[in-house]
Amino acid sequence: MNNIETSKLVKIVADSTGRIPEEIRKKHDISIVNLFLNYRNKDGKVIKSVKDDYSVNIADFVRDMSDKTLNIATSAPAPGDFTKAYKEAEGRQTLVIHLGGEISKGTRQAAKTAKELGGFNNVEFFDTGTVCLTGGQVINAAIMAQEGKTIKEIVKYLKDIKDRSVLYVALDNLDALRRSGRVSGIQDMFAKMLGKNLILEVRNLDLAGHEPEKYATVWGMDKAEELIKNIPLSLEPIEVSMFHGGDEEYEKIAEEMAEDIRQRTHGKIKVSCSIADPVLTTHTGTQVVAAGIISKNPIPEKVIYNKAKKFDFISLSSI
Secondary structure, X not given: OOOOOHHHOOEEEEEHHHOOOHHHHHHHOEEEEOOEEEEEOOOOOEEEEEXXXXXXXXXXXXXXXOOOOOEEEEEOOOHHHHHHHHHHOOOOOEEEEEOOOOOOHHHHHHHHHHHHHHOOOOEEEEEOOOOOXXXXXXXXXXXXXXXXOOHHHHHHHHHXXXXXXXXXXXXXXXXXXXXXXXOOHHHHHHHHHHOOEEEEEEOOOXXXXXXXXXXXXXXXXXXXXXXXXXXXXOOOEEEEEEEEOOOHHHHHHHHHHHHHHHHHOOOOOEEEEEEOOHHHHHHHOOOEEEEEEEEOOOOOOXXXXXXXXXXXXXXXXXX
């Protein structure tokens, strides 16, 4: 910690999707506002609601996700949860770093409502435009705050990372997306009839069914794995984070893909592998692998890989 008075340091507030351990939060003075996981029965009644935090037993969560009698969905924090975090800042300039506002409009709105109702003129917001890639950004922002950097300087860093980041998700099926209302039953049916797997690009997208939602379809998980492994290497990555949904088979796939990238880059870039935040998994299901990429340069609109093939994304409505 530097010698700058604590009262002059920027306070960082983030939502729980960054999966930041408690000891790191304390070390870097990060306040976390939790989303919730709501368990509903076939009648749509909420039978259990738990915080999206490290108290969630992943093995139990994966088992519950496969239970056809349950529908697990997320809900945003209440404005009061953000109000508590703003008060903890004790009047300091506060920066709220949250998951994509079009992915969780409720979280974004709750954060802003708390500011408006409480008259917290010291609060500003940064929308990461994604989910699963926010942890490292939040920690780095908090370190910058402890070094005495201003909100303007921190936001400049976050915008740069946002321009150079993208998340690719390979889905085995659309079941969870359909249950969460992200796609219609008819789209899900056609995808199953075609026997295709899906790759979803998550880059500041509106996942509520509006443009510019982008998908690609491929034949079989082997092809999906090939794309997920090759796309990162076409982007001059400095960091690749592999994620899986908790299913044992897909955990193995993600680990093998991470090791493949390590070997092909000769250990020159940072490569990690971990389970995805439950907030993402409730929408994708547990049979999913994803690659989060931070590249040297801004991500291009169209990704070219293997120097020969152009990978064009298509709208899900055209499946």
